[in-house]
Amino acid sequence: MIKPLRLLACLAVCGALSGCAGAFLSAAGPSIRQIQHQSEPDQPDATPPYQLIDLSAATIGPYMRPPEPEPVATVTAKHMPQLRLSPGDVIRLMVADTVADGGIFAPLSAGGTVFQQLRVEADGRLSLPYVGHIRVAGLTPYETEQLIRRRLKGVSVDPQVHVALTGDQSGAVLVAGAVKHPGRVSTLDGPLTLLDAINRAGGAVLEPYLVRVTLRTGDHAEI
Known part of the structure; x- marks a missing residue:
């Protein structure tokens, strides 16, 4: 009779500890019950904070990534500008x-x-x-x-x-943002493409589909 009583006591303590942990530890987000409950508006004109969608081959289209554009067949040749001295060189x-x-x-x-x-x-x-x-x-x-x-x-x-x-200050390119080694990249070794400058800065630290490149030349910016 002693062993079953000890076992019941241990189960009772474990249950109490799990209840305390559930009461004091924060959750990572709303539970499934909360989402399901809040997906149904209390009033007819109210907009629910969540919308449940039954994903299938017919409904998943709007939520898929758009297809990547086809690469162009022609590549612009590198332009070798005339090197001229400027202040700071x-x-x-x-x-x-x-x-x-x-x-x-x-x-x-x-x-x-x-x-x-x-x-x-x-x-x-x-x-x-x-x-x-x-x-x-x-x-x-x-x-x-x-x-x-x-x-x-x-x-x-x-x-x-x-x-x-x-x-060279005039020919240097500043690469900043989500790259491994932000800083200036010199063009003394030859003309740089945009991809060359990013690779010399260590490459992007984000996934390719999250990368957005902004090119700034003076007051002009291109994305």
Whole structure:
């Protein structure tokens, strides 16, 4: 007789604990009974908060995802814009002298004289030794090289000049939102498509059907 009494006592305690848990733990949402009850309006003109639908092959159509559009057969070729300097750009400048001894700049065989991290100022100018302040905004790297060579005429004998863009502000693309690595993506490696920029930012963190891409260029936006 002792064992059955102990068993009944345990069942009674478990029942009490389950009742307490049901009273104090919050539910994830309305129960099926609540939904069924609220789907029937109390008044004829009232709109119920829930509408029960018997899904079948005949009724599921309006709730299905629309079909994906067919991919186009033609693909636009990548456009390679002319690279021009703008305020904020950072360049690397190499100037080499043709004479091995006595020149202002190091000879080309020694790698020339290199100026690293030259930033184009907000007014579009660049400050260089023996050259002074020159306006380079709007010029291509080749045009900048020719301008520096002309300014060095009489200072150096036939100087060799090379300009390389190392940090571009005008060509950088900002990728923000639900991507793995938001930030700026440079176009120094070549022209970017919209998909290239998203992939370089780590790709989207959402499912493809939840992704919406907004392209902003100045005051214009496309979705």
